[in-house]
Amino acid sequence: MEKNDLKAVGLKITTPRMRILEVLSSSGDRHFSAEDIYQHLRDIDKDISVATIYRVLTQFEAAGLVIRHNFSEAYSVFELNQGCHHDHLVCLQCRRVIEFHDPVIEERQDALTQRVGFKATDHSLTIYGICQDCQ
Amino acid sequence: MEKNDLKAVGLKITTPRMRILEVLSSSGDRHFSAEDIYQHLRDIDKDISVATIYRVLTQFEAAGLVIRHNFSEAYSVFELNQGCHHDHLVCLQCRRVIEFHDPVIEERQDALTQRVGFKATDHSLTIYGICQDCQ
């Protein structure tokens, strides 16, 4: 389980790190801001410092355990990196994030970067709008 | 020319607004942070307050004159909205921004949002990596 995730990337197993992993892998939403995580833990009386949340998330990102997103908001959003790349629909009303994956789009991107000699390391495609529930 | 752009969107013609428009439409780079604009103007002895730059850019964005981008950086980048939508390659080394447009990708996005009943208002596709010159 999660302890191995930490060991695998060479991070010591500590209570804050485990708790943050738990929140990130909790069912339901998969996309959290640092503040979201802080509230989740505070709600169940598992207090933690915001500074630690940021530090841990940054380490997790460096270790490839989480992916950081800069959607249109002023803050970052984090999700567990589960290996399979995907893109996002972001509802501007309820802030919900819906994932999708389109192989044709991926192919076109690869073709494009090869054509212009650009060494792509990463990409993000985000579609903003109003989700079905909010309409 | 630019005076009409301002009148067309119902904004008074003021010196700061004209100067910012000039920078945004200057040849060369087309993508500027607020700080970039501040420096450009300062360099040619056209002093301006940073607060005004932010205020004007926000008004321009609301009026559809400029587009604001949140690339992976901690700050926003602005470009003149010239009507034809495009996406971006961002060089992580030199920060250069290269534009591209792919109709197939656009189509796939439309098909997707229609399929899941999502009312898209906007989207951004950004590919990060190293441009040819920096390799």
Next chain:
DNA sequence: GTCCGTGCAAAGGATTTGCATAATC
């Protein structure tokens, strides 16, 4: 026991805002 992690509070950078002055129409 050593070393790394955490909490706290203060610092940091980008952006916004309140208010008095200055400019546009």
Next chain:
DNA sequence: GATTATGCAAATCCTTTGCACGGAC
């Protein structure tokens, strides 16, 4: 001349950092 825009400095928001203490191995 009335109204809106600007400059300045202070405020705000998210995030990072310094330092002393506490916890993992």
